[in-house]
Amino acid sequence: MKLAEERHIAADPATVWAAVLNPQVLQACVPGCESLTGSPTDGFEAVVVQKVGPVKARFTGTVTLSEMNEPHSLRITGEGKGGVAGFAKGGAFVTMTAEGTGTKLTYDVDASVGGKIAQLGSRIIDGFAKNFAEEFFNRFQSAIEGPEQEAPVDAADASADEGTQDTPKKGWFRRLIG
């Protein structure tokens, strides 16, 4: 499935770029992410727990950043294996354009699933992917903008499992980098 969205983030592109490259930010923003280690240059190893319709699985996989054009655009590619549940893979091409004092962030997502997730969850996979991406960028936005911004987290569909999901610490990334 494919989807393309854009949103405005109240921070300059350099700040947004730094956030994208920060493993802590990524771990906090990927819904259901249990662990994420590695670096932007070597790639990240991630464990993500997600439930797609009737199929819940723990995906282990890799996240790679490529086509990096600081601080304008990059490609995030991920691939996870969930054993018998199947696999998920996909990528997003993300652009950051200065817009006033903030950044216009666009993302163009292309994702696919296979195995039992596809067999049993195909009716809901498009909605799932849209929610997943929205959830990611909601968290990402609030990580940068902080609590003063409206940053609702729609956890209804994308939430993996209450126990494994951290509530984003709003604006913590921007406070961290001053």
Add this chain to the structure above:
Amino acid sequence: MAKDFGIGAEAKRTEDIRYLTGAGNYTHDVNVHGQAYAVFVRSNMAHARIKSVGAAAAEGMPGVLAVFTGEDFKDVGGNPAGWFIGSRDGSPMKEPKRPVLAHGKVRHVGDAYAAVIAQTYMEAKDAAQAVADASEFEELPAIIDMAQALADSSNRVHDEIADNQCFDWGWIEDNRAKVDAAIKAAPHVTTLELVNNRLIPNAMEPRASIGEYNPGTGDYKLTTTSQNPHLTRLLVAAFVLGIPENKLQVVAPDVGGGFGSKIYHYGEEALVLAAAKKIKKPVKWVAERSESFLSDAHGRDHVTKIELACEKDGTFIAFRTETMANVGAYLSNFSTVTPTFLHGTLMAGPYKVPNVYVNVKTVFTNTAPVDAYRGAGRPEATYSLERVVDQMCRELGLDPFEVRRKNFITTDMFPYTTPAGLAYDVGNYHATLDKAIELADVAGFEARRTASAAKGKLRGLGLSTWIEACGIAPSNLVGILGARVGLYDAATVRVNPTGNVSVMVGAHSHGQSHETVFAQIISDMFGIPMSSVDIVHGDTAKIPFGMGSYGSRSLAVCGQAMANAADKVIAKGKKIAAHMLEATEAEIVFSDGVFAVSGTNRSKTFGEIAFSAYVPHNYPLATLEPGLEETAFYDPANFTYPAGTYLCEVEVDADTGKVDVCNFTCADDFGNVMNPMVVRGQVHGGVVQGIGQALLEHGVYDENGQLLSGSYMDYTMPRADDVPFVTVDHSCVTPCSHNKLGVKGCGEAGAIGSPPAVVNAVLDALNRGGHKIAHIDMPLTPSRVWSAMNA
């Protein structure tokens, strides 16, 4: 005379007692002492090179006894196609090896590349997951779209087949130029492009197999969900594992539906046998429903362009079709004959059309294998024909009933050889058309349409006049056409000393009521109660031989073999009676269970003769063997040709596009009917499957080869509220001319005749409602109908 036993009686089904009381004995009900469990590791990807299979990950896990991979079977045979088809250019069809377990590449989602055997099912499942996690693949682009598969040689399902084409078949190739010329010169040509949607069989009982091996004798036993135990034995023994046939017993106990999908041999059957030998324990495997969706042979999946050339008055001049037929990733056993000889030969329909040409290209794709599914080729032929005839009537403003009447072969023309190569022996197509019109109250349609319109519904009437060919035969002809097996059947009639009868038949009943209907025939022929007759089937150790049940052949082929064996029993009984009654054989008459000397009151009952045959104290031992058991093999002289007319009335909700089937009427000519209740049941079931195809069912793969409709959440089986009460009539009878029972077969008719009737009805409703729509592809879901109405 209303009868409650014998031929033509509405005898209640004897098998229902065990089916309805939970006393059936299905493969999963069979448990063998000490059995282990097999779980298959199936590909999540549609197309990938196998870099490594993580078999080592399972070794040492609790309960694991063995792990098999494609490497273990690379030196044994493949599962072959049962019919050779040559291409138009004279080249042979491409036959890639279909291994027990995938080797080198996986070629569809669900392709098994490893199997784990463990002491318990859950241990086997856990170990299978470990193997899946530890296996490495190089994913390749999936080949899903048939046209693209043919055009793109850079991506291949089988590396050695450049254009992904199995064959390019022309029927009849010598007529091609003549048909082209006829179409070019015709006053009117109607063209339709159609998709015959992929169906997933969904038998109620999933596939299951148990393998046993006796190290003391070297005997193997396979208990399996098969429509066709002898064919399975032949394929496993002679082609795949190299076991002597006499060392392999195949048992197909109660089988919960097949619809074609259980005709074929599958790799799981070979695996459980090989595993049983290796670990010296019985090995059981039962498919999960998800596995069934991915790995049972699917049905249909044709993309067709059909042209109908005619005079302006609707007189047919020619039919020409170009079809791409999907065979999936591997050739299933009947996958090459289904889109060819079971499809192309029917492309004249019941019509006296002078020109027919059929071109079929079969295409390998990264999808589950596609093979015969209830109707097998004939639904595809009927759908193309009846849709294009309907569209032609609309284009020329002709009455669809009159166009059929005008073009039907008439009763004085039989036997009639069609330009598609079949010789129809008998039929009366006008009779079934008239009967259907009467039963469906076509005269009252306008009033019903007005009533529907008052409710805001669009009402339509759809017509389909179908013909099929059953009991595929004779063997010497089909051999010339490429069949690699014979198509006779066999039966042994064993009269026991006390006068009751065991009949061992080669046909396999998995819902078709053989145990009742075959017993009715024996009961009628011998003049004994049905309760004295047992029909034994589904065990290669018990039955003489058989080609199983498919293609509506059981009664017309095996039933006739059984009747021939029964005739031999009667003939021998006459010899015994002549001796006992001190008369000549010619003087003995047999009727209602009594052998009598003609014109006298001297007689012996059937039971007395049977007893005498086994206790031959007063017996012509010098000239006659004791015992009373006869076997017959019967190879029919021709196909049988059931035909009929189906009428469907629908209401379409103009706001939502939802279709409701209001009435469905069938007037069929099945020849002589052995049990009307059973025939009605067969037609009901077939029509419901046809309505399912027309409105609901669709096997859909995405561009990556993932099966999107892989569960009952997405694959819509017809339910009670999707179908109307079906009116079934089989009073129009032209008995088959070349079997003595005069029967033709009824198992597939409903699924063959109904899809075009439903689709024609919907298009009639829409066009009458002012929507000028030529065609909508099946399934006619509300979304598709609404989109067509609002395009």
